[in-house]
Amino acid sequence: MAGIKEIRTKIKSVQNTSKITKAMEMVAASKMRKAQERMRAGRPYATKVREIAAHLMQAHPDYAHPYLLEREKLNAVGVVVVSTDKGLCGGLNTNILRLVLARLREFENQGIKVQTTALGSKAASTLARVGANLVSQEVQLGDEPNLERLIGAVKVQMDDFVAGKIDAVYLATSRFVNTMTQDPTFIRLLPLPSGLADPFQVVGESAAASTALKSEYGWDYIYEPDSKTVIDELLLRYVEGLVYQAVAENMASEQSARMVAMKAASDNAKKVIGELQLVYNKTRQAAITKEISEIVGGAAAV
Secondary structure (H helix, E strand, O other): OHHHHHHHHHHHHHHHHHHHHHHHHHHHHHHHHHHHHHHHHHHHHHHHHHHHHHHHHHHOOOOOOHHHOOOOOOOEEEEEEEOOOOOOOOOHHHHHHHHHHHHHHHHHHOOOEEEEEEEOHHHHHHHHHOOOOEEEEEOOOOOOOOHHHHHHHHHHHHHHHHHOOOOEEEEEEEEEEEOOEEEEEEEEEEOOOOOOOOOOOOOOOOHHHHHOOOOOOOOOOOOOOOHHHHHHHHHHHHHHHHHHHHHHHHHHHHHHHHHHHHHHHHHHHHHHHHHHHHHHHHHHHHHHHHHHHHHHHHHHHO
């Protein structure tokens, strides 16, 4: 009977776990809808500011902002890594961190120094564990991205780029495709790459958004009050928009991945409960059969 009691305890434990995973699945589904709405609402702004920046690259203004200047050689680079603060979201963090670590090894093999910024607890802990040069971090981002907190951490990389300490800044995040698919993305943030294509645009979502960045003719602008003031503000908004959208994409990916992972855990719990129930019934039937055999044997002996 001790075996039956142990199996019954296991069944109850798995049932309790199933209740937790089901509740987490429902919470993630609720947060996922809000995160996706926030992410989709930010995409038009991020696309438009990248479009204007791309046209600015073709305009050749009299003022050359440091963000527009391509360095002759990469001696040092900065990498901004966006991850989640919590786990239980499938392979989301594993995929993006595997991509980042592979790029860090490539830079090191080329003799390029790397300094990193972590947005999210998982990225901060991983980069600290592998011994990366972590110059800034921002954790516990919550369910909504806060631009002031994000820019505070990224500004360390931006200031080092302007000062010439690093020659490029890269951004790594998870791009939301759909509920089942999230793609790890590694793009260059600074200096502005020529021929900007929106890295957060889903294929087939808006063909006009991608073709708008391509032009067969040059661009010219009239700046008011002057080119320096306008370009400084524009490129600042470009960086802010891209960083904000990267975090929004990652948050939408996080909730989608967590909902799928918790649903898979709930389904697996039901399967485990079924298997344990079958073992419980077999064990219980064997114990009953043994008792009946003992009673019959005793009666026959009398």
